[in-house]
Amino acid sequence: MATLDVHHHIDTHDHDDHGHEHHHGNFWTTYIFSEDHKVIAKQFLLTGMAWALIGGVLSVLFRLQLGFPEANLSWLKPILGGWLTAEGKIDPEFYLALVTMHGTIMVFFVLTAGLSGTFSNFLIPLQIGARDMASGFMNMLSYWFFFLSSVIMFISLFISTGPAAGGWVIYPPLSALPQAIPGSGLGMTLWLVSMALFIVSSLLGSINYITTVINMRTVGMSFAKLPLTIWAFFLTAVIGILSFPVLFAAALLLIFDRSFGTSFYLSDIYIGGEALPNQGGSPILFQHLFWFLGHPEVYIVLLPALGITSEIIATNSRKPIFGYKAMVGSMLGIAILSFVVWAHHMFVTGMNPFLGSVFTLLTLIIAVPSAVKIFNYVTTLWKGNIRFTPAMLFSIGLVSFFLTGGITGLFLGNSAVDIQLHDTYFVVAHFHLVMGSASFFGMMAGVYHWFPKMFGRMMDEKLGYLHFWLTFIGVYLVFFPMHYIGIAGFPRRYYSWTAFETFSGFADLNMLVSIAAIITLAAQFVFLFNFIYHIFRGKLAPANPWNSTTLEWTTPRLPGHGNWPGEIPTVYRWPYDYSKPGSKEDFIPQHIPYSETPESNLPHENDQIKLDLGGAGVGGHKH
Amino acid sequence: MNEAVDFKIVEAPAKPISMNPKKFGMWLFIASVMMLFMSLTSAYIVRQAEGNWLYFELPTLFMISCGVIIASSVSMQLGYWAAKKDQFNKVKNYVAVTTVLGFVFLALQYLGWKDMISNSIYLVGNPSGSFIYILTGLHGLHIMSAIVYLLIVLNSAAKLKISSSNMTQMEMCTTYWHFLGLLWLYLFVFLTLLR
Numbered sequence: 057m058a059t060l061d062v063h064h065h066i067d068t069h070d071h072d073d074h075g076h077e078h079h080h081g082n083f084w085t086t087y088i089f090s091e092d093h094k095v096i097a098k099q100f101l102l103t104g105m106a107w108a109l110i111g112g113v114l115s116v117l118f119r120l121q122l123g124f125p126e127a128n129l130s131w132l133k134p135i136l137g138g139w140l141t142a143e144g145k146i147d148p149e150f151y152l153a154l155v156t157m158h159g160t161i162m163v164f165f166v167l168t169a170g171l172s173g174t175f176s177n178f179l180i181p182l183q184i185g186a187r188d189m190a191s192g193f194m195n196m197l198s199y200w201f202f203f204l205s206s207v208i209m210f211i212s213l214f215i216s217t218g219p220a221a222g223g224w225v226i227y228p229p230l231s232a233l234p235q236a237i238p239g240s241g242l243g244m245t246l247w248l249v250s251m252a253l254f255i256v257s258s259l260l261g262s263i264n265y266i267t268t269v270i271n272m273r274t275v276g277m278s279f280a281k282l283p284l285t286i287w288a289f290f291l292t293a294v295i296g297i298l299s300f301p302v303l304f305a306a307a308l309l310l311i312f313d314r315s316f317g318t319s320f321y322l323s324d325i326y327i328g329g330e331a332l333p334n335q336g337g338s339p340i341l342f343q344h345l346f347w348f349l350g351h352p353e354v355y356i357v358l359l360p361a362l363g364i365t366s367e368i369i370a371t372n373s374r375k376p377i378f379g380y381k382a383m384v385g386s387m388l389g390i391a392i393l394s395f396v397v398w399a400h401h402m403f404v405t406g407m408n409p410f411l412g413s414v415f416t417l418l419t420l421i422i423a424v425p426s427a428v429k430i431f432n433y434v435t436t437l438w439k440g441n442i443r444f445t446p447a448m449l450f451s452i453g454l455v456s457f458f459l460t461g462g463i464t465g466l467f468l469g470n471s472a473v474d475i476q477l478h479d480t481y482f483v484v485a486h487f488h489l490v491m492g493s494a495s496f497f498g499m500m501a502g503v504y505h506w507f508p509k510m511f512g513r514m515m516d517e518k519l520g521y522l523h524f525w526l527t528f529i530g531v532y533l534v535f536f537p538m539h540y541i542g543i544a545g546f547p548r549r550y551y552s553w554t555a556f557e558t559f560s561g562f563a564d565l566n567m568l569v570s571i572a573a574i575i576t577l578a579a580q581f582v583f584l585f586n587f588i589y590h591i592f593r594g595k596l597a598p599a600n601p602w603n604s605t606t607l608e609w610t611t612p613r614l615p616g617h618g619n620w621p622g623e624i625p626t627v628y629r630w631p632y633d634y635s636k637p638g639s640k641e642d643f644i645p646q647h648i649p650y651s652e653t654p655e656s657n658l659p660h661e662n663d664q665i666k667l668d669l670g671g672a673g674v675g676g677h678k679h
Numbered sequence: 680m681n682e683a684v685d686f687k688i689v690e691a692p693a694k695p696i697s698m699n700p701k702k703f704g705m706w707l708f709i710a711s712v713m714m715l716f717m718s719l720t721s722a723y724i725v726r727q728a729e730g731n732w733l734y735f736e737l738p739t740l741f742m743i744s745c746g747v748i749i750a751s752s753v754s755m756q757l758g759y760w761a762a763k764k765d766q767f768n769k770v771k772n773y774v775a776v777t778t779v780l781g782f783v784f785l786a787l788q789y790l791g792w793k794d795m796i797s798n799s800i801y802l803v804g805n806p807s808g809s810f811i812y813i814l815t816g817l818h819g820l821h822i823m824s825a826i827v828y829l830l831i832v833l834n835s836a837a838k839l840k841i842s843s844s845n846m847t848q849m850e851m852c853t854t855y856w857h858f859l860g861l862l863w864l865y866l867f868v869f870l871t872l873l874r
């Protein structure tokens with residue numbers, strides 16, 4: 057075995073030497089089929105942003121229907137074509153497709169691939185001190201599987217029977233039977249193919265992230281010194297590896313039911329008075345499989361955003377993060393618990409009430425680590441020397457959404473209360489605040505914060521503030537009223553309520569929501585301009601614009617292939633030495649040894665510096 | 680203190696323990712494959728508990744394929760040990776034997792399917808049968824991927840690229856092969872006990 061390890065060591069050493077000589081690639085190998093983690097991160101970011109735009113436009117389309125049910129939308133004919141009825145309204149079938157695609161796109165393509173793909177790729181090697189991911193090739197493959205999956209999902213938007221329309225959760229039998237709705241035909245097939253590729257991409261990515269974090273850390277970077285971002289990306293990848301195969305299994309059985317006539321999910325179904333041959337299947341089985349992925353998936357979406365927030369809040373409060381160990385512990389707790397609460401999505405499927413109580417209990421327990429995280433964010437901010445950069449505002453926005461959205465989770469988690477609230481707009485409000493908006497804000501915070509390292513230039517702060525306030529207020533205006541609409545009993549995924557006298561009272565509220573949604577979408581163009589313009593025209597960024605402590609800021613303005621032109625820095629301290637008493641500066645980067653900061657060392661840190669009087673030869677070990 | 684010219688400050692951060700990234704990645708891949716089969720067998724249990732479950736005997740050929748897969752694991756392990764001792768010819772032979780046994784295993788699974796078909800257990804029908812086709816089929820696909828891997832290793836062995844100082848590929852392939860063997864034994868026991 058010893059020989060083996062030596063061999064491996066030589067491998068990496070080799071790589072180090074050549075690390076910064078790899079510049080001579082042509083356009084294709086540098087920007088398209090690149091194996092450099094930074095380029096791949098940008099590819100994920102740009103694709104994710106394109107998807108966010110598409111997903112946002114889809115949501116405004118169905119909000120038009122919900123807010124203005126009587127309006128004539130024939131001016132949308134050039135875009136929607138045959139999906140408008142003769143009276144200029146959105147086709148009810150297409151409405152379902154819009155909701156489905158919006159959900160799928162946002163959850164998987166934007167907030168999973170766009171978020172994890174961008175920031176895990178960009179930050180893991182830079183923050184742990186590695187030249188690149190463990191396998192650049194697999195990393196590239198991961199992006200291209202995602203790209204292929206994106207192309208297929210995109211094509212499905214344009215086929216004549218329309219894209220999948222059974223909801224992002226694709227419950228059978230609706231999704232299993234092409235006779236059920238037009239969207240369950242070719243559209244659903246493309247959805248499944250696309251998602252299968254997506255799962256492959258996600259697994260390739262996750263395997264790489266975990267391997268890199270565990271095996272490629274620089275000297276001194278112990279687990280206790282990892283930035284919380286890395287902890288978050290790491291645990292996200294672990295959840296991904298354990299849960300995405302389950303979605304794959306669910307989808308596989310569904311594919312067999314759809315295309316080969318098996319009956320895993322189908323039984324006793326009559327269509328037009330005719331019985332289908334399928335016997336013995338169970339649609340509830342699908343829900344178990346789906347939500348065994350589905351609930352961990354919501355944390356796959358959220359954890360990276362929480363990690364990014366930890367980093368940004370500590371940096372911009374100029375304070376060490378409060379309760380580093382508690383933060384790691386709660387993320388670990390969330391990661392584990394997220395696998396044992398899935399049935400809270402199934403309280404009304406006829407589940408045994410005792411089992412319901414068990415899942416209620418487990419669900420309420422997961423609120424504890426979530427609350428710990430919120431507490432720690434607030435205590436980090438407390439009496440901090442706060443700098444309100446756009447990234448900081450978005451991070452604080454995340455904390456706000458995580459709180460308001462998390463609280464409604466406690467209501468939904470009670471199986472008895474959920475009987476009333478299940479499948480109403482209350483659920484929609486809950487998860488859009490806690491997952492959708494919180495993660496989106498985390499992603500935005502990350503873009504504003506790391507833009508200088510990604511593109512070597514600065515974004516405009518004023519436009520950032522405008523973007524933040526419009527989006528922050530917009531999000532609350534969109535989702536807060538939905539709580540009331542939900543408590544009043546409005547079911548989700550309904551095309552129209554005008555037929556019910558009871559619900560007519562909320563027409564104005566729905567109109568408000570729709571107007572707010574349009575304004576919120578419009579505000580994203582402020583960001584888009586800010587982003588694109590400043591990639592080319594922004595003022596040049598300093599190497600460490602936020603006076604931050606982590607390793608990525610020790611690289612040059614635009615790190616090349618291999619990240620550090622010279623040796624990889626060694627890590628001596630944790631990443632949160634902000635405003636350390638006695639220190640000259642209000643931050644001490646991770647690569648500064650304690651021996652250089654005697655004025656601010658704590659007693660136990662001084663103990664780590666061994667004084668080696670006179671022994672010149674022995675100590676030649678300093679990296 | 681400040682006039683001490685000849686002291687040197689030594690602060691030696693430890694190098695984090697690390698493993699070969701490729702081998703580590705293989706373990707993670709194995710974990711995800713395991714989750715895939717765990718979820719399918721859990722689905723089996725959940726579905727079975729709901730009743731309307733067709734009982735039939737598992738093809739006896741599956742028992743033979745258990746023997747074959749164990750034999751193939753033995754030969755793979757012997758190949759691994761041979762590689763560690765730089766016995767190049769033995770490596771080649773053992774890997775070749777493993778590959779052949781892999782094909783035999785696939786053939787047995789296929790015959791097992793034919794057995795089920797002749798007993799009127801089809802893919803389409805009661806889920807108790809469909810599950811078996813899915814589980815064995817999916818496992819078979821993984822065996823095929825492992826056979827491709829074996830052929831790659833065989834190629835390296837023929838070029839004498841596998842030796843005690845260059846074991847990564849051999850080690851990863853051995854791990855994967857043992858895992859798939861164990862996975863089949865698990866599936867077999869599972870399917871035998873939960874009819």
Ligand code: HEM
Pocket residue numbers: 225354355357358400401419420422423426462463464465466468469470474477478479483486487490491492
């Ligand atoms: C305080 C902790 C939380 C609790 C107790 C909780 C509880 C629940 C419950 C019981 C439901 C099912 C409601 C129903 O369908 O009737 C639900 C739905 C949902 N939750 Fe949470 N939740 C919590 C936090 C979160 C977080 C942090 C996220 C995401 C990051 C999230 C995302 C979702 C999503 C996406 C749905 C709806 C899925 C759908 O039906 O389309 N929840 N939550």
Ligand SMILES: [Cu+2]
Pocket residue numbers: 350351354397398400401
């Ligand atoms: Cu959940």
